[in-house]
Amino acid sequence: MASIRSRNQKLFFDFYYQGIRCREQTLLNDTKLNRSRLESVLRNIEAQIRLDRFVYSDIFPDSKRCEDFKKYDEQIKFVKESEPELTEQLLLNIPTFSQFADEWLVENKVQWKLSHSKNVSMIFERYLIPAFGAYTMDQITRAQIIKYRASIIEPKRKTKHSKKLSNDWINHVMTPLRGILNEAALRFDFPTPFINIKPLKINKTAIEPFSLAEVQLFLSRVREDFSDYYTVRFFTAMRTAEIDGLKWQYVNLDRNEILIQETLVDGNVETPKTTASYRSIQLSQPVVTALKRQRNVTGNKDYVFCNANGNPLDHRNVTKRIWYPSLDEMRLKRRRPYQTRHTCATLWLAAGENPEWIAKQMGHSTTKMLFEVYSRYVPNATRQDGSAFDRLIEQVNFHTASENIYE
Structure with a gap:
């Protein structure tokens, strides 16, 4: 059976052709990604052998075996030249x-923010390519996708601190998989396997x-x-990336306003999250x-909150060194810093x-989101006893008002 094997940490092809075992060495290191790529080549070789379209010297021009298969190569080249349309049809180049x-x-990088592009690239490298990399795009099936989704819930290496992947994160992994399969289906004219695979249900996170x-x-x-x-943070409801990227040029203390025009994600200046996020x-x-006090400290720098060198704060470092130790010292419940945004909304x-x-x-x-997330903090939103209306009625002499209507 054909396979990709390793010798001295270098990968090589191992397959049979015309009853002869062929081993062709490569210079590629034995890594998951390289194995995936060579398996793709090997699958193409096997397909060409089955179709009597395999020319050994085309794939391994420097191999000593080329002489052994010279007559076969010449015969197949003659057939391919006489039937070019058939050859093209049989060997339709659908990529892995x-x-x-x-x-x-x-x-797609052109339409993505840098942080999102890094995220998607990481998902491909860590999750998708190891699972699907060797398959041609039209070979991936719906059943395979569903089985894969179920398989990644549990961590591969179970340790004391290992955790199951959340439904939310699994959905994040599946989103680019759906995108790439749908695009390939359009380009290479095959039915997309990503049909009726609904996102996993995500339980609302309690604020x-x-x-x-x-x-x-x-x-x-x-x-x-x-x-x-x-x-x-507590009194503006700014998102972490928004306060990290806040510059003095967007602070107007004469008008008592902050303009949200930029954000800072992993050290990169980006645009706000949504169109509505551009705001005053x-x-x-x-x-x-x-802010007036802060201007005396960092007013000569670009960023409102920064270190002595003028570089913006690293919110992860601040959370670890300031936020959680302060909560612990004050015996307040540990909460993520993002709760400052929720706090402002509820107040x-x-x-x-x-x-x-x-x-x-x-x-x-x-x-819509305001009432969905914070509904129980809206005055009277959870009260269904009519008490608010009763208080309104009590403020008016109902009988007197009725008499006035008919006068």
Whole structure:
């Protein structure tokens, strides 16, 4: 049986042709990616052998075996030259998944943000190419896709700290797989196997906002040089990438507003998350005061929150060194820093701010997400006893009002 094998950490082909065992050495190191690529070549060789279209010297021109198969090569070349259309039809060059992935990723980078491009490339390298790389695009089946999805839930190496992949992350892996298969199906005219494979259900993540008292406690006791940073986070609902990328040129303290025009993701300046994310945030007095103090510290730098060299803060480092130790010291429940955004939203709702205004402040295009995520924090949203209407009626002398109507 044909296979790709290794000798001294270098890969070689091992197959039979005309009853003779052929071993053809390569200079490629024994890696998963190289094995995948050579397996693709080997599959093509086997297909050509079955169709009597294999010319040994075309694939291995420097091999000592070329002389052994010279007469076969000449016969097959003659047939291929006399039947070019048939040969082209039989050997339709549908690329392997690994080959097409290289092309597809390059083509799509132009429309992706750098952080997203890195994410997708990582998914291909870590998940998709090891599983599908050796198959031609038309050989991948729906059953194979479904079995693969089920197989990656459990970690390959079970250790004390290993965890199952979340449904959300598995969906992230499947999204580019669907995209590349659909594109290949269009280009090479075969039915896409990614049919009626629905995303896995994702349970809503419970938000854990701070109470106003907890916010006040945190801001009063957090390290002084980070008090202004967290004041802005707690009272503007800015996303992590937005506050990381906040520059002084987008802060207008005369108009008490911050413009969200850029974000910072993994050290790269990018555009905001969505069209609605381009926005003007109206600043409350605590935020204005905090920014005025911060201007005395970093006003001569580009970024509002940065180190002594003017480089923006590394939010992972801040979380590890400041955020969690502060929560532990104050005996507050450990929560992700993103909860500052949820906290701001719930405090705005509790204060009775207009939901449409809140949605715009947060960078949402509608109030839909606001009510879906924070519904239990909307005054009277979960109350179904009619008490709010009762209080309205109590404010009016109902009988008197009725009499006035008929006068």
